[in-house]
Amino acid sequence: MSPLEMKLEFPAATAPPPPDLSRPDSLFDAAATIAMQVFPDMTLTKITSFDSGVYNQLFELDLASSGGRSGERPILRVATVKKATSDISLESEVATMAYIKLYTTIPVPDVYAYCPNAKNPLGAPFVIISRMVGQALDVAWPQLSYDARVRVIQEYARVTSKLLQCQFPLIGSLHFGTDDSPIVLGDVSLRKMCADIRAEYEDYASWKGPWQDAAQWLKASLEDELQFMTKDSLKCQSWNDQVLVLDIDTIWPIAQRIIPELLNKWTPLVASDKWSKGPFYLGHADLSFANVMVDKDGSITGVVDWEMSSTMPLWNVVCCPPWAEDIELCDSFTFQIVYLDELGRLGLSDDIIDVARHDGWRRDYADG
Structure with missing residues (x-):
């Protein structure tokens, strides 16, 4: 997948309020909207807090196929309010992992999609990666x-x-x-x-x-x-x-x-x-x-x-x-x-x- 295909853009002109990362259930609708765009053949059934730090919060996404069978369980990483509305470190990180996959055999996560700014349904920069x-x-x-x-x-x-x-x-x-x-x-x-x-x-x-x-x-x-x-x-x-x-x-x-x-x-x-x-x-x-x-x-x-x-x-x-x-x-x-x-x-x-x-x-x- 090319960088242009991984990078998501949303039509909203302004960013919504920052998310309450302490309540995964409050993120469900926004995460489901994004998941529908990234995984069109899958449906988000559950979002679970996975890990947290000063700058990022991680969530596990439970996705099911159209037949109801459990499928992918990728990780959604959302930037916290300690960062600004534009996350240049995220875009560089995605580029670095793409380079590593291209030129080395070091195992790094697959990147399904990312948005380096807050103009998206989550109201914060995010990346969706495979779980290692x-x-x-x-x-x-x-x-x-x-x-x-x-x-x-x-x-x-x-x-x-x-x-x-x-x-x-x-x-x-x-x-x-x-x-x-x-x-x-x-x-x-x-x-x-x-x-x-x-x-x-x-x-x-x-x-x-x-x-x-x-x-x-x-x-x-x-x-x-x-x-x-x-x-x-x-x-x-x-x-x-x-x-x-x-x-x-x-x-x-x-x-x-x-x-x-x-x-x-x-x-x-x-x-x-x-x-x-x-x-x-x-x-x-x-x-x-x-x-x-x-x-x-x-x-x-x-x-x-x-x-x-x-x-x-x-x-x-x-x-x-x-x-x-x-x-x-x-x-x-x-x-x-x-x-x-x-x-x-x-x-x-x-x-x-x-x-x-x-x-x-x-x-x-x-x-x-």
């Missing part, structure tokens, strides 16, 4: 055998090796282009760009990239935070109360002192290696326990939530996953060795494996 088989790793891990856990680490290394086959000259995010270039590299796509609180700042768009090296990328991100902090502390307090639930009076003076130091001292150090100049590689941005699906044997059956993905320096993609480093100390050392050995078995060069072994601190700095 298996369990999220955060649920499955405690029940996995030791051998299955080792297999998870090995499979993660294989996912990494496939991402390293996707090389780019700049740091940015993937977007849909034209027929001649259906997927192109452009502005970086982050959730915070979709926040209503930032939408009113006209100069906010000045740092979106793409960038030629990691120093420009890190510097732009920190400068954006400084700009945002100095705009309106009350608005920052409001955003903080909704999203972070931290004491702004405590963190505000610390942030004002630390961010300039990070900008002027640490960023040049982090980006001083040769890999910070490129090439750059497609990265997930949040390969956490919750976004990796596995079966009972430890095989990875899906990688989900590609929102905010972008091209990144080598050290932001190849290093051992943070969750493997947070496991009990003895297992952590073992799993890191398993991961590095698997990268070698897959044919990655000694230079790249050396980055995976030693440069996790650069990755942690960029992620922080």
